[in-house]
Amino acid sequence: MNSKKPIYVTQPYLPDLKEFYPYLEAIWESKNLTNGGVFHQQLEKELCRYLGVEYISLFSNGTIALVVALQALGIRGEVITSPFSFVATTNSLVWNNISPVFSDIDPVSMNLDPEKIESAITKNTQAILPVHCYGTPCDVEAIQEIADRHNLKVIYDAAHAFGVQCHCGSILKHGDLSVLSFHATKIFNTFEGGAIISHTPEMKRRIDQLKNFGFVDEVTVVESGINGKMSEINAAFGLLQLKHAKEVLSERKQVAELYNRGLKAIEGIVIAQNNLSDESNHSYYPILVTKNYRISRDQLYEKLKSEDIFSRRYFYPLISEFPMYQNLPSSTPSNLPIATEIANEVLCLPIYPGLGEDSISKIISIIKASAS
Numbered sequence: 001m002n003s004k005k006p007i008y009v010t011q012p013y014l015p016d017l018k019e020f021y022p023y024l025e026a027i028w029e030s031k032n033l034t035n036g037g038v039f040h041q042q043l044e045k046e047l048c049r050y051l052g053v054e055y056i057s058l059f060s061n062g063t064i065a066l067v068v069a070l071q072a073l074g075i076r077g078e079v080i081t082s083p084f085s086f087v088a089t090t091n092s093l094v095w096n097n098i099s100p101v102f103s104d105i106d107p108v109s110m111n112l113d114p115e116k117i118e119s120a121i122t123k124n125t126q127a128i129l130p131v132h133c134y135g136t137p138c139d140v141e142a143i144q145e146i147a148d149r150h151n152l153k154v155i156y157d158a159a160h161a162f163g164v165q166c167h168c169g170s171i172l173k174h175g176d177l178s179v180l181s182f183h184a185t186k187i188f189n190t191f192e193g194g195a196i197i198s199h200t201p202e203m204k205r206r207i208d209q210l211k212n213f214g215f216v217d218e219v220t221v222v223e224s225g226i227n228g229k230m231s232e233i234n235a236a237f238g239l240l241q242l243k244h245a246k247e248v249l250s251e252r253k254q255v256a257e258l259y260n261r262g263l264k265a266i267e268g269i270v271i272a273q274n275n276l277s278d279e280s281n282h283s284y285y286p287i288l289v290t291k292n293y294r295i296s297r298d299q300l301y302e303k304l305k306s307e308d309i310f311s312r313r314y315f316y317p318l319i320s321e322f323p324m325y326q327n328l329p330s331s332t333p334s335n336l337p338i339a340t341e342i343a344n345e346v347l348c349l350p351i352y353p354g355l356g357e358d359s360i361s362k363i364i365s366i367i368k369a370s371a372s
């Protein structure tokens, strides 16, 4: 690998271009470019099998899928969610006229802390929107127990959780609905794309209707749906990616293991638990740069940047700190002490298939050199 080349936090996996030509030829041949074509149907089938779920609806992106998931369940009022996520999680609530209520995260899993959820529930609460952050499973049992007790729906933002398994199979089986993102920066990508996992044929039908303007047949529109359809070219690329999913995951695991070994004994650096678990999909490589480290997180970020290594401060700022959300009652740092601290310490290091061993060693040695 050329060490002069900048190293970004992620690079999409791209199979050999020649492997994509047959898919393009088939699309040109059929002249069927979208609207639930052959590749769309095939990708739904293959993803169900790969992910171990029963019903999936493909979308043009994960954000529209989140918006539609909330529509499909008819959620209004207030929804409890995590401030430690990508801003689309909360934006999807606002696009449904729902009031977001932020609740603090657990310091180890970095997911919503079930013990804090209950005190955020009011008579207006209708659902919980947790995030499997970095692909680390939420405490799905505790969350479901709270939801059942208060008659709330649960929609998981599973944008990071492609292929993640828990003790009972796919993590995507939990909650009422789970939403995936297939954006170029995610571990399985269709350039842009997303999906909703549902658990009944009726719910899948409802979702498919909503993503297609509300059409049920050629002349019947029963609700104000949106256009959230995935095109044939995106679906075809997804089928090709899926063929390489195993090697992508194993290459990511190798990168994570090199980091785990190189970073484990550095004073003040904490490796987040998602990369220490055997079940991890290694979708991100977050570390915490704590007060025991010689320089601050931002100084380390700048130091790496000066060497053309572009780490990312996911998730900083917190969603609750953006101007449109900072005045909500639940946005105060005193309500979110753990999330506030972690947002100030977290740094996601480059991880992707093809990130060379020499690059990984270089990153580790820079982090070592800046330690006490």
Ligand SMILES: *Cc1c(COP(=O)(O)O)cnc(C)c1O
Pocket (backbone or CB within 6 Å): 061, 062, 063, 064, 085, 086, 088, 089, 131, 157, 159, 160, 181, 182, 183, 193, 194
């Ligand atoms: C990427 C991401 C989304 C949005 O997905 P898009 O496909 O980019 O619209 C939502 N939530 C989380 C946590 C994400 O990381």
